[in-house]
Amino acid sequence: MRLSLAACFTCAALPALAETPVLTVLTYDSFTSEWGPGPAVEKAFEEACACDLQFVAAGDGAALLARLQLEGASSPADVVLGLDTNLTAAAAATGLFAPHDQPAATGLPVAYDDPLFLPYDWGWFAFVYDKTKLPEPPASFEALAASDVSVVIQDPRSSTPGLGLLMWVKAAYGDKAADIWGGLADNIVTVTPGWSEAYGLFLEGEADMVLSYTTSPAYHRIAEQDETKDWAPFAEGHYLQVEVAGVLAASDQPELARAFLAFTQSPAFQSVIPETNWMYPAVETTLPQGFETARPETSLLLSADEAASLRDAALTEWQAALAR
Structure with a gap:
């Protein structure tokens, strides 16, 4: 050391x-x-x-x-x-x-x-799924909204992944973010306070997909020798x-x-x-074997000031969509 x-x-x-x-x-x-x-x-x-x-x-x-x-x-x-x-x-x-x-x-x-x-x-945010249960996952937010695939997400008021999802949609769709949330509302099974609760519900079979990270399947591959979990590449790119x-x-x-x-x-x-x-x-380190299989082609990231200025509006759009 x-x-x-x-x-x-x-x-x-x-x-x-x-x-x-x-x-x-x-x-x-x-x-x-x-x-x-x-x-x-x-x-x-x-x-x-x-x-x-x-x-x-x-x-x-x-x-x-x-x-x-x-x-x-x-x-x-x-x-x-x-x-x-x-x-x-x-x-x-x-x-x-x-x-x-x-x-x-x-x-x-x-x-x-x-x-x-x-x-x-x-890391990159992503929706994780089970390949044995969902052979062809949605490949964009629009495709997810048009499907009957169920998801569990985290509350943006208490969870950084939850807030990251708001910024992901905002960075990808800008003024059309509210429309995306309107389409996604009926896909959302529940909203949890934090990541652990959401991922646990996914593993228990309560939803087809869960908001997590592109690196989450590495846990299953390395720690459990389970190759059934993967993340769905989205055409809009993935938020860092x-x-x-x-x-x-x-x-x-x-x-x-x-x-x-x-x-x-x-x-x-x-x-x-x-x-x-x-x-x-955050520092260059040799990654363990099997840690990653692929990386997103496009990265999205708002500056700290942009995220702060958009947070309230994005939260309002999200709440309005889920309240319908």
Whole structure:
């Protein structure tokens, strides 16, 4: 395991205290699960920092921002891990984050350099299906809307995939997004608070497809030796998600918090991302065999400011369609 010199010096310079310093990282539920990255990340960082790393789960990704906005500067968290570029403009507007002083991540498919937020993984949103049950999945949003294929999605008010879907439709269709949602409304079986609940319903057979990622089938191939799951390529392209971490300005462990952000770029952190978070690492890393079979031909991504400006209108369109 290697840490950057800055991270090592930071950890070594921490004062000797009577009690072990505690670093609190606010993140989403699946990150802290026994099969997620949390356990391996906690073990590796604690070995390097002589500290107590504690993860606090707060639902899905979009729920993190809502919790921060509620708690403000009194938040007990030192680091927030799990926002994405659809939320960073709103997160920056809170004034709760401090600069991270780390170089830009090198393994992203797009240029990204933000003084407050540091990427740790990324992926493309996609609809996942079972090939044995749905031999010919829809190949576009319009085809999905015209079909009787059932889907389960996540709530954009609490879930980053749910919000990502809103931005995906908006980026692909612009002013016609409301029409797309009108057509999709009768395909949607249910809307869940987060990704875990939605994916669980799909695996239980409650829907033909689930909003997830192009990398989700890799879990089934690698962990379960199950080749039946795949993602459906959409003609409109696929929306990118870049997940980020940031240091809270009110942290009482600022040096330790910055050391943790540096650690997210290290091999010890990045190497566990593909087979625990089932996303692409933000730093160039050798991917495990069988991790991917193909990538989308077209990538869609709105800037942080564009996503923030379109969020309310997109949410209104989505709610209006589902309320009919």
